[in-house]
Amino acid sequence: MREIWFAGVLSVLIIVVSGLFIGMVLALQGYDTLSRFGASSALGVLVALSLVRELGPVVGALLFASRAGSAITAEIGLMKATEQLSAMEMMAVNPIARVVAPRFWGGIISMPLLAAMFSAMGIIGGYLVGVVLLGLDSGTFWSQMQSSVDLRFDVMNGVIKSIVFGIAVSLIAVFEGYDAAPTAEGVSGATTRTVVISALVILGLDVILTAFMFRGI
């Protein structure tokens, strides 16, 4: 519970706000390009597909890594530096089960939910800009979106991506925290490493997953 609070609830604000902004930017940029081809009615499709397939899971995971992953690493690293983990071992409490595992699971549960919120907020942001600001037809916006986005193919693959990213980020975060040198520099270095390695792993995994999911179709 406390770990989902820590990893999930505290990340909601940054996820929701950045999702909204990214959706708005996508709509503004997409409208500019699409209207040159007279295809501005496809704006909803553009916003929804790029969010659900790519930006939701990827940007969501990057934000999650920098917001929650770094915090998890710092917390575990600090526990190690202040010898709380050694104290647990002295009391025959397994620190992996007591400290590491709940944070790992908290991260995995939170990540898909956050990615879905990110995509949903992005689409709402796109709607706000496209329909309310730029004056596209609301019915066209939704119906074109619905006819092009496939539940199993697009939405499910996005959810699978976010679960994979959640596992990767949580694993990196708890490992770096547990592996940190028990000093102030050690903890700060581990926190930085978490964010850097997570970002690289997320983007690398994304290439592999996308190649498998959307290849040749």
Place this chain on the structure above:
Amino acid sequence: MKRGMLDFWVGLFIAAGVVAILFLALRVSSQSALPARSTYNVTANFDNIGGLKVRAPVKSAGVVVGRVTNIELDTSRYVAKVTMSLDNHYHFSRDSSAEILTSGLLGEQYIGITPGADDKMLTAGSTFKLTSSAIVLEQLISRFLFSKAEDSGDKTNAGNQ
């Protein structure tokens, strides 16, 4: 932070996440993805499928009735064999024709079914007897240019005589 408040916020968080997933599932995506059980497969042979892709829609009178599931080259006759799964709700008579159409000038290609008048219906595994291939724009243009050239050739010949 008290335990009760913590539980409340975590519950709210999970609920918001589920709502977001439902929003994506119900509002953003289509449920027209046909359930796998209630379909039957029919095939059609085309001389040329143009740019038809797997998962392209199959439409009759503009209504989506199925999807293309497989495209392969039949090496015995060198025609494209297109397999499509049609919704079990829709049945077409045996002499229906299938043609490859394009939505808009540069849009995606889909299969259009024009119903026939036969009493017997197409069943699983049967084949469309009447098909017409995709229109390839290059062939159309070259045919047009050739006929133009022929016309002007006739005129100059007539002028010489």
